[in-house]
Amino acid sequence: MEELFDFLMRRWLRLFPAMFICSLLVLFSSGLFPERPAGQPRFWDLLPGLTFLGEGVFRHLWGLFSQFTNVAPNSIEGVFWSLYVEVKFYIIFGAAYFLFGEFASICVIFGLFIVGMEKLLYFANGERGASRPRSRTRAIVRGVAS
Numbered sequence: 001m002e003e004l005f006d007f008l009m010r011r012w013l014r015l016f017p018a019m020f021i022c023s024l025l026v027l028f029s030s031g032l033f034p035e036r037p038a039g040q041p042r043f044w045d046l047l048p049g050l051t052f053l054g055e056g057v058f059r060h061l062w063g064l065f066s067q068f069t070n071v072a073p074n075s076i077e078g079v080f081w082s083l084y085v086e087v088k089f090y091i092i093f094g095a096a097y098f099l100f101g102e103f104a105s106i107c108v109i110f111g112l113f114i115v116g117m118e119k120l121l122y123f124a125n126g127e128r129g130a131s132r133p134r135s136r137t138r139a140i141v142r143g144v145a146s
Helices: 002-032 043-051 055-064 078-100 102-125 132-145
Strands: none
Touching (some): 002 078, 043 055, 043 078
16 A cells, blocks of 8 residues: 555656646736636636646535535646546556556556447437447457457
8 A cells, every 4th residue: 555655646746846836827827818718717726736636526516515605616727637637547547556456457447448438439429329339339349359
């Protein structure tokens, strides 16, 4: 377990300083660029980026406490979405690797890839093709396996 904590701490130390500096630069320079697509950032918009949780988590939490406030934080910059995904990957892969070993971690990542492809195909086909993506995903997996 100590190895997992060490792994996650090293990843955090690699990502956090740059994220902190970039987030502050965006926040304090936003007045120079009033045409920002997401509008002017607010101070609490730093939360999703600095915690690496993403705005979806904060929107959910704010929904739970909506009686107290009606303002949920947004991601301060749209391109930060990839860092949120990267941190989730580090947590999932690191936990699988250090708890179950190399082979299990690869299986977990491959399984999540298959589930992601399933979802992608489902939403790409829309409601009309609700039953088609599963068979299409199986065909893709069979094609890769053969």
